[in-house]
Amino acid sequence: MSVFSLIVRELWFRKGNALLSVIGLTAAVAVFVGFRTTSEASRKETIRITRDIGFNLRIIPRETDMVAFWNHGFSDRTMDQSAVDRLAGYEKVFMTYNHLTPSLQGEYSIRDGLQVIVSGEGDTIAGKGKKPMGFRIKPGTVHLGYQVAAKLGVSKGQSIELGGNTYQVAETLIEAGTDEDIRIYTSLEDAQAILDKPGRINEIRAIDCLCLTSDQDPLSILRDELKKALPEAEVLQMKSIADARARQRQMMDNYMAMATPAILLVCGAWLGTLAMLNVRERKSEIGIYRALGKGSWSIAGLILGKAVILGVMAGVLGFGLGQWVALHFGPKIFTQTAKSIQPDFTLLWMALIIAPLFSAIAAFIPASLAVRQDPVENLRIG
Amino acid sequence: MIECQSVSKLYQTRKGVVESLRDLDLAVGKGEFVIIRGPSGCGKSTLLFLLGGMLHPSGGRVMIDGQDIYGMSESRRNAFRAERIGFIFQMFHLLPFLDVSGNVELAAPGSVASGARTERSRQLLDTLGLLDRASHRPDQLSAGERQRVAIARALFNEPDVLLADEPTGNLDPENAREVFKNLSRIHRGGKTLVVVTHGSIGDEYADRVIRLKNGSIVPDSTASPA
Numbered sequence: 001m002s003v004f005s006l007i008v009r010e011l012w013f014r015k016g017n018a019l020l021s022v023i024g025l026t027a028a029v030a031v032f033v034g035f036r037t038t039s040e041a042s043r044k045e046t047i048r049i050t051r052d053i054g055f056n057l058r059i060i061p062r063e064t065d066m067v068a069f070w071n072h073g074f075s076d077r078t079m080d081q082s083a084v085d086r087l088a089g090y091e092k093v094f095m096t097y098n099h100l101t102p103s104l105q106g107e108y109s110i111r112d113g114l115q116v117i118v119s120g121e122g123d124t125i126a127g128k129g130k131k132p133m134g135f136r137i138k139p140g141t142v143h144l145g146y147q148v149a150a151k152l153g154v155s156k157g158q159s160i161e162l163g164g165n166t167y168q169v170a171e172t173l174i175e176a177g178t179d180e181d182i183r184i185y186t187s188l189e190d191a192q193a194i195l196d197k198p199g200r201i202n203e204i205r206a207i208d209c210l211c212l213t214s215d216q217d218p219l220s221i222l223r224d225e226l227k228k229a230l231p232e233a234e235v236l237q238m239k240s241i242a243d244a245r246a247r248q249r250q251m252m253d254n255y256m257a258m259a260t261p262a263i264l265l266v267c268g269a270w271l272g273t274l275a276m277l278n279v280r281e282r283k284s285e286i287g288i289y290r291a292l293g294k295g296s297w298s299i300a301g302l303i304l305g306k307a308v309i310l311g312v313m314a315g316v317l318g319f320g321l322g323q324w325v326a327l328h329f330g331p332k333i334f335t336q337t338a339k340s341i342q343p344d345f346t347l348l349w350m351a352l353i354i355a356p357l358f359s360a361i362a363a364f365i366p367a368s369l370a371v372r373q374d375p376v377e378n379l380r381i382g
Numbered sequence: 383m384i385e386c387q388s389v390s391k392l393y394q395t396r397k398g399v400v401e402s403l404r405d406l407d408l409a410v411g412k413g414e415f416v417i418i419r420g421p422s423g424c425g426k427s428t429l430l431f432l433l434g435g436m437l438h439p440s441g442g443r444v445m446i447d448g449q450d451i452y453g454m455s456e457s458r459r460n461a462f463r464a465e466r467i468g469f470i471f472q473m474f475h476l477l478p479f480l481d482v483s484g485n486v487e488l489a490a491p492g493s494v495a496s497g498a499r500t501e502r503s504r505q506l507l508d509t510l511g512l513l514d515r516a517s518h519r520p521d522q523l524s525a526g527e528r529q530r531v532a533i534a535r536a537l538f539n540e541p542d543v544l545l546a547d548e549p550t551g552n553l554d555p556e557n558a559r560e561v562f563k564n565l566s567r568i569h570r571g572g573k574t575l576v577v578v579t580h581g582s583i584g585d586e587y588a589d590r591v592i593r594l595k596n597g598s599i600v601p602d603s604t605a606s607p608a
Contacts, residue, residue, distance in 0.1 A: 001480075001484060001488060002492075006480075008481050009479045009480060012479070013478060013479030014479075027392055063543075073428075127490055144392075254453070282451075284473070284475050285475075285477055287475065288471075288475040288488075289438065290436060291434070291463070291469040291471075291475075292463075292464060292469075292488060292489050292535075293460045293461060293462075293464025293465070293467075294462040294464075295456070295460045295461065296456075297459055345532070363560070376431045376436055376437050377471075378546075379431075379469075379471055379475060380427065
């Protein structure tokens with residue numbers, strides 16, 4: 001009788017033990033498959049969250065009067081618009097900075113002495129594989145802050161005149177409770193025209209790309225790199241935003257880093273215990289194999305072979321269950337990025353390799369103990 | 383055929399060292415039927431396992447056909463046991479998930495073709511009157527039938543030596559006598575048999591009855607029962 005046939009018959013005879021092993025391993029495979037299937041959606045959702053947190057780096061002209069900067073919220077100096085292209089062209093820039101967005105901000109007086117801030121943003125230059133964040137305001141249109149719209153008494157679809165040109169109001173923003181309420185958002189070109197500063201910018205907004213360890217000072221590294229790429233500029237880090245981004249990113253990393261070993265540990269202990277119980281139950285059988293002249297490899301093969309067969313079964317079942325859970329519940333969790341959740345059949349192959357391997361590893365100690373059992377002792381018992 | 387030379391076996395227990403066999407010398411000739419009798423704990427099962435190459439002696443040598451079986455490598459000894467020695471146990475030790483045929487064929491080496499295995503198994507079951515039970519599970523058999531399945535399994539590879547540890551210990555007197563009749567028939571076929579038992583059934587079939595006490599053979603106990 002072949003080893004395979006013996007394993008299958010024993011497995012069928014002790015269905016309870018086999019079923020519990022398959023359930024445990026299936027659950028672990030399903031969690032793994034479920035996580036992997038939704039990982040793209042999770043990653044995109046995390047990006048969205050961090051994107052919504054906003055830019056955390058402000059690159060401004062070096063000669064900026066910092067007292068005036070913090071008083072007004074923008075630099076009183078400007079630099080040539082080409083600075084953003086030079087920064088983007090620096091070979092190491094996207095290792096430290098990302099999403100470079102040139103902007104020009106300045107005070108502007110509308111009728112009746114209404115002082116507002118005109119804020120124009122240009123096209124974002126993103127690193128390789130990254131998509132630009134936010135959206136671009138079409139030239140010839142403006143978005144009005146809550147207070148500006150209220151003071152001017154204009155609403156969406158109407159026009160206003162700024163710097164001798166007429167602009168269509170594309171949006172009136174809801175009350176933000178910040179200086180956004182007194183801003184007029186435009187394209188960079190329109191802001192340059194309104195503020196009469198053609199080809200100039202006074203800030204490049206960016207996001208840091210650094211994933212530094214706790215013993216490194218990110219700001220020093222950012223400043224060193226900027227000095228080489230753009231000597232006429234200085235960088236400020238919005239620490240609270242940077243920390244919030246880092247916390248969000250680390251939370252996701254830590255979550256997976258903790259969940260994976262925990263699942264493996266619990267599942268491994270479960271399988272190992274069941275295999276151990278199985279070996280104890282089969283003492284007489286192992287004894288008779290010895291009496292019939294079977295060697296250690298044959299006996300270990302029966303235990304490990306069974307573990308591999310259970311692993312294959314759990315791999316298939318776990319893949320099916322994990323995919324179903326991910327496809328069924330994933331879109332309810334990752335509402336913004338649900339389309340990223342798609343069946344992934346490469347995970348089936350992974351499950352069919354990893355689950356039997358893991359199951360065999362978990363059964364290794366019980367198999368070793370089975371080989372070392374004293375056959376004489378086993379055959380003396382009933 | 384079988385020869386024990388100054389064989390001893392010590393066990394380490396919590397209460398200290400226990401001497402199960404003490405300087406035991408024994409010779410069993412080819413084709414001889416020997417019964418080893420003694421009270422529980424006298425070392426008779428230990429002796430049987432020693433003869434079968436399953437338990438290393440603490441001292442002395444066990445020779446079968448002039449070969450020191452404990453001088454062999456473990457894999458060689460396993461192969462030797464598979465080819466030359468058959469075991470029968472008091473508790474039968476049949477695998478509950480195999481039918482009668484499966485249990486008998488369990489002894490077959492991997493090299494034996496499926497058809498030959500089945501043929502040999504059917505032949506043995508026929509000889510032992512179990513052919514109609516070939517597809518039954520052990521739990522569907524009587525104790526006597528189970529022991530006959532175990533005998534068939536032990537005979538599958540046509541071993542020269544058959545070792546039986548209390549083969550009638552779990553049987554009623556009628557089934558016990560039936561087992562000894564079968565063993566006697568096997569013996570007449572030319573096999574060497576060593577049976578350990580504490581009962582008195584079967585003496586009439588044996589060439590010799592040896593009494594064991596406290597790990598040693600009782601002097602003048604090796605005469606023919608006749």
